[in-house]
Amino acid sequence: MSSIVAEHSRVASAFDEPTLSLLRGSLAPANVAILRTAFSQDQKTQAAARLHQVVDALLRELRERGLPHVPDGDGRDVCMLWVRRRWLTRDVDGTTYTLTSHAMQALGLVRDLTRDRVNLSEHRIKNIVDTANRLSVAANPDVEARKQRIREQIAANEAELARLDAGGQLEPVSADYILEGLVELQDLVSGLPIEFARVGEVVEALQEQLRADFRADDRPAGEIVADFLVRADDLTIATPEGRAFEGAFNLLDDDALLDQLRTDITSLVNHPDIASVLSATEKRAMVGIVRVIRDGARETMTKIVDTVETLNTFIRSRNVAEDRELDRVLMQVEDALGRWMLDAGPRVEVPAALVPDSAEITYLREKFYDPASDVPLDPLNETEDERPDSMSLEDLRRFGGPHLEVLRLALDTAGDGDWTVATHVFPQLPDDVRRPVDALGVLHLVADRDDLARTGQTELYVTRRPDGSEQVLLMPELKPTSRDESHDDEL
Template sequence: MSEIAGELARVKGAFSQPTLTLLHQRQAPVVITIFRAAFGRNNKPIPTARLHAQVEEHLAQIRLTGESLVPEGSGRDLCQKWMRGQWLVRALDERGHEVYTLTSHAQQALELVKGLARDRATLSEHRIATILGTVRRFNAEANPDRTARVSLLNEEIARLSAERDRLVDGAEMVSATEDYMLEGFTELQSLISALPSDFARVEERFAGIRAEILAAFRAEDRPPGDVIDDYLARADALMTATHEGRAFEGAFGLLRDDALVAQLREDLTALLEHPISDRILAESDRAELRGTVKLVRDGLDRVLTQRSRVTATLKEYIVSHDAARDRELEQTLRQVESELMTWMATTGPRATHDVPLLPLRAGIDHLRERFHDPADDRLPDPIEPVDPDDARSPSLAELMAQGGPQLPSLRQRLDDALSDLLPAATLGEVFDRLEPSLRRPVEIYGLLHLAADRGWTTDDVVETWATVRHDGSRRTFAVPRMPLPDPDLDAHRTQQSRTQQKSETPA
């Protein structure tokens, strides 16, 4: 393969990474904006339902600005699409709730966009001095020649001693220029902004190792003992077997030193309190630098939690799965041996028997879902007899108050209403003018029964009947309206009916 062909293959491989696929799409500005607004710099986990709602709300606000390249779909559909693109990952938090976090690819894309959005650093004295200092320190720590390394250390000690003596003697202090401070803060922000994606990359690597080992257990193509030995060997070298693990182990070795962390916090505070920093840094930049220590602590905690989760999950899988399976296999083999001895006792030495590889499937039309429970057949508690002498005899008024309708009294009231002794236009008005003892709810059935016997009909209109129970409580019922007939008209009809009957009677 020629040099240009190899370079093309490497470039194509880089463009196939999820980081560049995210930046290469037409809707990348909108997606990056949503990621930055939702997750912030610390990549804080967000519950799934909340992120779905936030995505829809952010998209609605972006459409109001007139943006045309806006992703279509609900918040849930877009999050599923971004998961397939390896920009979002869904996991369980400590409380067992589903949350979304950005992958290392998405965080790297956000870092690139954030770096391009800042004022780009140009060639300056600070940049050259930083390069020279880094190369000098790197050479002093990595030079294999003992004499050369000692010479470099002596030169550095002499330079620092001379600078210290000059300041102690009261020489003029050279103040940092605004350009120098701007360049320094820019490089510092660039280094710090890369930390979240680095931590996320280590977390993803641990999750990948966990998936690989679990897949080896489930495949069962090797004896369980070999798989366990391999797991223990990989667990011992978990932090040194991969590039990400070695990088994290080195960073963890430095950052778990409380003195170094305290020194980092003091140095950041001194830089932020510099007189020129107020003119250079915005409030958001100052907040990011001020939260560097917390950012590092949170990243370390997430990685350590993921590593502990890997170990705990695999340990639980090994203990529970293998122990249960060994017991089941032992019981099965014992049953097979017992049946084999029984069969051999009744057959000859050359007898054969076809044994299916898998047991036959039982055909069951219906499987009972509920079985007999003796508690359901338990008889109720017996009723305790009451002494008749202790029981109170109810009065006649109490019995009548709890009995059925008083038809004789209601019939008399209807006759009074028809004879204008109880003036009313409808059956409901007759009920309202009755005394409370005749306005019980059961009396409604009595009045309707008497009206039906007399052939009265109801209207389509409903009227309200207010009843009074025997205990004094009140209740309202809606009853179809039934007008009372005209007494004079009924008397005329009765006379006509009698005359017609006499005329039809034979002589």
């Protein structure tokens, strides 16, 4: 491919980007003017309801003035069009709009073209030379050259210190030189929000790519989750933009460094020769540079952290088996439709029921997974001090089951005659064997004995609880059977 063809391909792809599409067409002046008015230089986010009202008012004013080429529709329609054109993004809840990096870059280009001051200045040229020199020294692998450079800097600083100690005067700096430096500093800072937004968009695009890869992966579910959790943790270093931001964030998050930057800018803005040149708006913009840097860096890091958490939640809660089953069904439907289209004519009709048959669903999910409710239970309170005293083995036996051996021996030794268990046997037992549970134990033993029978009457069992209180139970009357009756039953 020749160089001109390759260059034409690159330029064509650049013109397809939203940055240049915002600057093209008859509606471009109105779109850019409204965006510049609705979003100030240090404000990249607006509430959705407020932006609809602001854009609607600006559109109405442009139409009343008779200006040509004004977008159709109300404020909401225009904002939604900008979202589709990738000039604005809307959060998941739909409550806020944010400028994309493409829109920021286009607005920055228009700002540079409408600026009164020229970029060519002594300060800029000197800064270019100094930057190139520092970069050359840092990239030079020659140790001796580095040592020589450090010696020259030390000698120059010592010479300047000696001159000042000898009563030398400071070289005056002109107001134009300071002003040029401030303007250049503002130019450098103005590009940071664009880069912050670009990093966030790259991270979001990578998140969507990871989701698509996760759906298409055929490996075992456990291996997929482990792999993608690692990739989610390394999300910031997976792209050149993310690596560049992570390297810069260590400096941008240094409060001491940013405080020093604010102090330096404030002293420059309040310089006697500059204070009268800058307007109040320009002074606020200069002093707000630090806030733009800090807010942009932390908002981008917050977006990265939220993206990683969202991706982790998606991977942990994703049912791979169901996704694959749905993919197979859709592929079968698509395959069947393709075969049908080979023979179907242009007017072929397919009968379809208006109301589908009722589905036999055993269980219908009514509540879907909510990460907010997926929280562990509150820890149990420590109740070690409230634990009651431990019971001894003898105390446990007092509240245990019936004394079957003692009861069986008492029934076996009761002898013949006309007696009942509640009147003649049970009252003769020791107190600890006459509990309510022991009275029930008598019924348990009688069920397997032939020498005791129920008469059909009831009698009272006076029982004694382990605490000494008495309880009277009304239970069936039990009498011994005669030997003849027992013998007849056996025959």
